[in-house]
Amino acid sequence: MDHQQAAYKVEAYELLSELETSLLELEQTPDNKDLVDRVFRAMHTIKGSGAMFGFDEIAAFTHDVETVFDRVRDGHIPVTTHLVNLALSARDQIKAMLDGTADADRGTGIIEGFRALPAPAADTAPAAAAPATADPEDRAAAAGDEQIFRICFAPHADLFASGTNPLALLDELAELGSCRVVAHTDRLPEPAAFDPEQCYLRWDVLLSTDQGLDAVKDVFIFAEDGCDLSIDLLAQGPAADDALPRLGEILVARGDVTPAMVEKVVQEQKRLGQLLVDAQAVRPEQVCAALAEQQFLEQTRRKCDPPAAAASVRVAAEKLDALVNLVGELVTVQARLSQKAVTDRDPELLAITEVVERLTAELRDHVLSVRMLPIETAFTKLRRLVRDLSGELGKSIELHTEGGETELDKTVIEQLNDPLVHILRNSIDHGIETPEQRRAAGKPPQGTIRIQAEHSGANVLIRIADDGAGIDPERIRAKAVAKGLLASDAEKSDKELLQMVFLPGFSTAGTVTSVSGRGVGMDVVKRSLEALRGGIEINSEKDRGTTITLKLPLTLAIIDGLLVQIGAEKFVLPLASVEACVELTRQDVADAHGRNILNIRDRLVPYIPLRERFAVAGAPPAIEQVVINQVDDHQVGIVVDRVIGEHQIVIKTMNTLYKDVQEISGATILGDGTVALILDVQQLIHGLDQAA
Amino acid sequence: MPLEIQTIDGCQTVCLTGALTVWEAADTWCALLPLLNSAGPLTVDLGAVEQCDGAGLQIVCQLLKAADAPERSIALSAPSDPLRAILERAGITASFTEKV
Numbered sequence: 001m002d003h004q005q006a007a008y009k010v011e012a013y014e015l016l017s018e019l020e021t022s023l024l025e026l027e028q029t030p031d032n033k034d035l036v037d038r039v040f041r042a043m044h045t046i047k048g049s050g051a052m053f054g055f056d057e058i059a060a061f062t063h064d065v066e067t068v069f070d071r072v073r074d075g076h077i078p079v080t081t082h083l084v085n086l087a088l089s090a091r092d093q094i095k096a097m098l099d100g101t102a103d104a105d106r107g108t109g110i111i112e113g114f115r116a117l118p119a120p121a122a123d124t125a126p127a128a129a130a131p132a133t134a135d136p137e138d139r140a141a142a143a144g145d146e147q148i149f150r151i152c153f154a155p156h157a158d159l160f161a162s163g164t165n166p167l168a169l170l171d172e173l174a175e176l177g178s179c180r181v182v183a184h185t186d187r188l189p190e191p192a193a194f195d196p197e198q199c200y201l202r203w204d205v206l207l208s209t210d211q212g213l214d215a216v217k218d219v220f221i222f223a224e225d226g227c228d229l230s231i232d233l234l235a236q237g238p239a240a241d242d243a244l245p246r247l248g249e250i251l252v253a254r255g256d257v258t259p260a261m262v263e264k265v266v267q268e269q270k271r272l273g274q275l276l277v278d279a280q281a282v283r284p285e286q287v288c289a290a291l292a293e294q295q296f297l298e299q300t301r302r303k304c305d306p307p308a309a310a311a312s313v314r315v316a317a318e319k320l321d322a323l324v325n326l327v328g329e330l331v332t333v334q335a336r337l338s339q340k341a342v343t344d345r346d347p348e349l350l351a352i353t354e355v356v357e358r359l360t361a362e363l364r365d366h367v368l369s370v371r372m373l374p375i376e377t378a379f380t381k382l383r384r385l386v387r388d389l390s391g392e393l394g395k396s397i398e399l400h401t402e403g404g405e406t407e408l409d410k411t412v413i414e415q416l417n418d419p420l421v422h423i424l425r426n427s428i429d430h431g432i433e434t435p436e437q438r439r440a441a442g443k444p445p446q447g448t449i450r451i452q453a454e455h456s457g458a459n460v461l462i463r464i465a466d467d468g469a470g471i472d473p474e475r476i477r478a479k480a481v482a483k484g485l486l487a488s489d490a491e492k493s494d495k496e497l498l499q500m501v502f503l504p505g506f507s508t509a510g511t512v513t514s515v516s517g518r519g520v521g522m523d524v525v526k527r528s529l530e531a532l533r534g535g536i537e538i539n540s541e542k543d544r545g546t547t548i549t550l551k552l553p554l555t556l557a558i559i560d561g562l563l564v565q566i567g568a569e570k571f572v573l574p575l576a577s578v579e580a581c582v583e584l585t586r587q588d589v590a591d592a593h594g595r596n597i598l599n600i601r602d603r604l605v606p607y608i609p610l611r612e613r614f615a616v617a618g619a620p621p622a623i624e625q626v627v628i629n630q631v632d633d634h635q636v637g638i639v640v641d642r643v644i645g646e647h648q649i650v651i652k653t654m655n656t657l658y659k660d661v662q663e664i665s666g667a668t669i670l671g672d673g674t675v676a677l678i679l680d681v682q683q684l685i686h687g688l689d690q691a692a
Numbered sequence: 693m694p695l696e697i698q699t700i701d702g703c704q705t706v707c708l709t710g711a712l713t714v715w716e717a718a719d720t721w722c723a724l725l726p727l728l729n730s731a732g733p734l735t736v737d738l739g740a741v742e743q744c745d746g747a748g749l750q751i752v753c754q755l756l757k758a759a760d761a762p763e764r765s766i767a768l769s770a771p772s773d774p775l776r777a778i779l780e781r782a783g784i785t786a787s788f789t790e791k792v
Contacts, residue, residue: 159746160714166746167782174781181783185753191728194754196717196747203783 004163008053009098010314015042016098019091021380023084024387030079037214039087040069041221046094048222052163058097061107065090068114073214077117086113088384146177146210148235153220154202154228161197164223170203172219177209206234317410320371327360327367328558328650334360335647335671361648364558373413375453375460376404381417382424386449389428396446397432403453408460412552415532416462419525423464423548424449426522431468431546441543443467459534459576460554465547471540473497479506498538502526533665535682561649561668562627563676564640567616570676572649572668573638577629577681581643584624598626598637607637608684613663629681636685651678663687695723703733709740712748712775721751728758728766738771738788744778752779756786 019042026035043066051059065087071077089110096102151173155166173179187200194200207216213231220229248262273287334356341353379401390397408416432438432447439445452463473494480486480500492500500506504523529536533553540546561572582600584607592598598605607626610616626637649668658664665680696707706727712720727734736755744752752775759766770788771779779786 155746165714167749167778168745170781170783181781183753183783185757188750188753188757191725191754191758194721194750196721196751197714199746199750201746201750201753201782205783 005053005055007314008049008055011049012046012058012094012098015046016091016095017377017380018042020088020384023087023091024383026079027081027084027387033073036069036073036079040066040073041218043069044218045222052222055097058094061090061097061111062094064111064114068117083117086110086117090114146208147212147233149205149207149209149213149216150230150232150234151205151207151216152202152228152230152232153205155199155223156226156228157198157200159199159223159226162223162226164226166199166201166203166223169219169223170205173205173207173216176211176215176219177207179208180206182206320367320410323367324371324558327364331360331364331558331648331650332669332671336673337671339671364648368409368558369407371410372407373410374404375406375408375413375416375462376401378413378416378420379404379451379453382420382451385421385424386428389425390432393428394434395428395432396435397428398446398448400448400450401452402450406453406455406460408552408554412532412534412554415528416550416552419528419536419550420451420462420464422522422525423550427464427466427468427546431466431470433469437469441469455554456551460552462550462552463547464550465545467545470542470544470546471498471501471538472542476500498540501538502536533680559649559651561647561678563644563647563670564625564627564638565642565644566611566614566640567618569614569616570644570670570674571610571640572647572676572678573627573629573681574678575646577631578627579630579635580628582626582628582637584626584637584639586622600628600635603635605635605637607639609639610679611639611641613684631682631685634685636681638679638681638684649678695720697727703735704730705735705737707737707740709742711743712741712751713743713745714747717747717751720748721754724751724755728755728764733765733767735767735769737769738775739769741772741775744775749778749782749784753784756784 019039022035022038022042026032026039029035043062047059047062047066050056050062068077068083069087072079072083077083089106093102093107093110097107153166153169155164159166170179170181174181182204184202184204185200187202188194189200209216213233216231220227248257251257252259252262273282273291276282277284277287334353338353338357341349382401383399386397386399427449432449433441433443435445438447448467450463450465452461452465454461476497477486477492480497480503481488483506485500485503485506486492501522502525506523526536529550529552535551537549537551538546539549560575562575562578564571564573580600582598584598588598596607596609598607605628609620611618611620621641624639624641625643626639627643628635628637647670651666652668653666654661654664662683663680664677665683666678667675668678670676696709698705698707704727706724708720710716724736736759738752738755741748752771755766755768758764759768768786768788770776
């Protein structure tokens with residue numbers, strides 16, 4: 001596969017994702033003409049680019065779907081759930097074709113479904129069926145009147161490089177109606193300077209068509225970035241004569257005369273305003289006012305023109321990853337430089353180091369922000385899942401999402417998809433009851449699943465809450481005992497019992513369905529999240545519903561950390577959870593009577609003596625430091641010998657030998673080449689809870 | 693696109709055959725340029741062009757410009773039917789010598 005075909009596939013996958021979102025939105029708001037246009041354009045691009053890059057089967061398949069949506073656009077076919085179902089199936093089929101896993105019979109079935117949609121009766125097509133539009137362009141397009149457009153199409157020199165053949169576009173225009181094509185060869189250079197792989201020709205096309213402006217624009221839909229294009233409506237309908245262009249305009253447009261020449265000739269005769277003033281038909285100020293009005297209208301029209309497409313560049317994910325790695329190395333070197341400057345006490349070097357430090361931090365933030373994606377991209381896929389699964393299981397479920405704009409590292413989002421799907425499948429299959437069961441339980445027949453995403457320090461929390469049947473702890477106990485995972489007389493709290501759903505091979509579902517209940521889901525979910533340095537919590541109330549909270553780190557690459565020291569060992573605390581640093585004297589310890597509690601501004605804050613916890617040899621200094629961390633709405637102190645200061649930390653994963661060391665989430669290389677371990681404060685606290 | 697060049701009585705005739713698209717355009721132009729720069733009379737036979745895209749069309753336009761230049765004796769013989777249709781659709785008006 002050449003790189004153009006690979007690029008087509010990348011673009012097509014993106015378009016399919018967009019298409020799915022648009023279709024699901026369209027189902028909710030069937031009158032939304034913009035969404036219909038979006039669906040049509042996505043199909044049109046998939047088809048057009050497919051044909052261009054040798055995906056003929058995709059082009060042929062998409063053509064039929066596009067045709068139907070063209071009729072939807074014209075108001076001849078209404079948007080119904082059936083239409084959306086068909087279009088979603090078509091979207092899946094195109095994806096399967098791209099993946100090389102398509103079933104041809106399924107494709108035929110989908111196309112037959114589209115063809116079975118009611119055909120527009122040409123003579124009785126109700127004008128009222130077309131959505132009423134106030135926009136002049138839309139009005140022109142919907143009217144079905146003959147319109148004359150002047151299309152000035154000037155390809156950029158590199159048009160051929162994108163695989164576009166301008167003649168194919170001219171042919172497409174000719175299919176819309178009657179065409180008058182005028183080629184301009186004025187940009188052709190002298191033979192010696194002529195590069196046949198650059199495009200020099202340009203065209204003016206006069207097109208008389210009843211297909212409307214949208215159809216004309218669609219011809220250039222995937223060439224518009226590679227050309228200068230203007231499409232002007234010259235005349236429309238029976239009053240076309242009134243709008244015929246003036247002779248000078250035609251001559252200029254055809255390139256027969258320059259605007260300057262026309263201007264010069266026109267200048268030699270008196271202007272209309274002057275003639276009218278001379279004839280005493282109007283006063284000079286009336287002409288001035290009319291000219292001002294004309295100018296205003298022109299300015300307003302310019303302002304209303306859609307802004308140029310946002311400049312963006314498609315970059316391969318591997319290149320971004322490589323960039324992040326390089327920034328990581330840079331951060332490490334910068335730390336060495338800073339250390340050297342401090343050691344040498346060289347003021348000039350220190351000043352330079354500060355600038356380098358600031359620039360490195362900015363560079364790091366920018367590079368990482370490039371990799372950040374809104375979590376909405378993951379939510380979008382879930383909408384389809386909820387729609388399809390609830391239909392399949394005969395349940396009525398509404399999905400609410402909040403905080404879709406919350407950004408997460410690209411890698412985290414990619415790896416989040418499978419856990420989210422598992423959790424949602426469980427909610428739909430086992431959580432939400434059937435409408436009958438819900439009515440019997442006094443609940444509304446429609447179930448609700450809420451997905452919320454929000455920032456919490458250096459983490460993002462995602463809560464998936466359903467209002468279904470909840471999890472019965474006693475059923476978990478029975479199941480665990482039956483599977484030999486729990487002794488029949490073991491005492492476990494409801495919270496502990498709930499945690500058992502994360503055990504490998506555990507499933508509480510009475511029947512194994514195709515949707516979930518194979519007992520692998522929650523185990524896999526937990527492991528996937530732990531691999532992301534995240535965590536999962538489950539809360540459930542019988543008959544009220546279940547809430548699952550996922551905790552994910554914002555990024556997996558570089559963080560700001562607080563470097564601390566105990567004896568000769570250095571550790572890093574993620575700065576995002578650090579609230580303050582306070583001193584801990586021997587007197588404070590004595591005042592607490594052996595309890596690890598500190599009074600800070602009249603609040604009792606528990607602390608963990610890290611020297612003791614990690615069994616670091618030696619005696620602590622007379623005055624220790626307590627780093628106060630905010631964890632899950634609680635303040636917890638970590639006692640260290642010395643706080644060294646803030647550092648940018650490039651996270652390095654630990655060898656698998658250390659995978660069971662819960663309190664350490666990774667390591668980093670410091671400026672002097674030594675290694676500092678990164679503390680997982682939450683796990684430290686969790687470990688303390690368990691020990692208690 | 694292979695070029696067939698014949699020289700009869702000091703008059704060169706070059707025949708373009710097959711496809712004249714962006715894939716062949718650079719090579720074709722490289723072969724044509726020295727012929728266009730040579731002093732003797734030249735006839736370009738377009739009767740065997742089967743396929744032509746925007747890039748090929750530009751070469752035809754360059755040939756038409758060269759044929760129009762009074763200082764050179766360059767003639768274009770009648771284009772093939774596919775090429776004639778393409779020229780028409782692309783809005784290129786030109787006169788050709790009939791093939792004998």
